[in-house]
Amino acid sequence: MSIKRNKKRNSVNTLYDSYTSTEELFEFKEGYKLTKGIVDVSNEEDCSWLLEIILEEQPKLNSEIQHWHFKRVEGNIFRLYCTDENGILLTEKNDITIPFYFDDLFLLVKKNLLCLPIESKMYA
Structure with missing residues (x-):
């Protein structure tokens, strides 16, 4: 009997988990x-397009705190979805085809601030 192990996910958040103090905020x-x-993730991983999609969705959403998940489905096909604080699905976009190195990226929108989860408690 062999044990089948799941492939370890390659997450942006694992690489960018060093932001532990408040920094200057950047106008978007x-x-x-x-x-x-x-800003660093957007510049270094060339994913400003993802921030644009999230911003385009804002008029449809009625939640001050949003959890955004960008996850690889297969190959270069990704799913982007947003949940509220209670895990209720607010919006989703499927079949986003993009050559993105990482398997997933999680970020938060808190009122008018986009931040990484590790940064979320530093900004009210």
């Missing part, structure tokens, strides 16, 4: 601000 668009962690 439409009154939204970005933390240093989000």
Whole structure:
């Protein structure tokens, strides 16, 4: 009998887990601000397009705290979905095809701030 192990996920959040103190906030668009962690991920991993999609979805959402999940489904196909604090699905986009190195990325929107989960408690 052999034990089948799941492939270890390659997460952006594992690489960018070192943001443990408040930093300068960066102006984005439409009154939204970005933390240093989000700016670094966006620049280094070339995923500003993801922030644009999240911003486009904001008029449809009625939740001050949003948990955004970008996850590889298979190959270069990803699913982006957002849940509220209680885990209720608010919106989703399937079949996003993009050559993205990582398997997943989690980020939060808190009112008008986009941040990494590790940064979320530093900003009220």
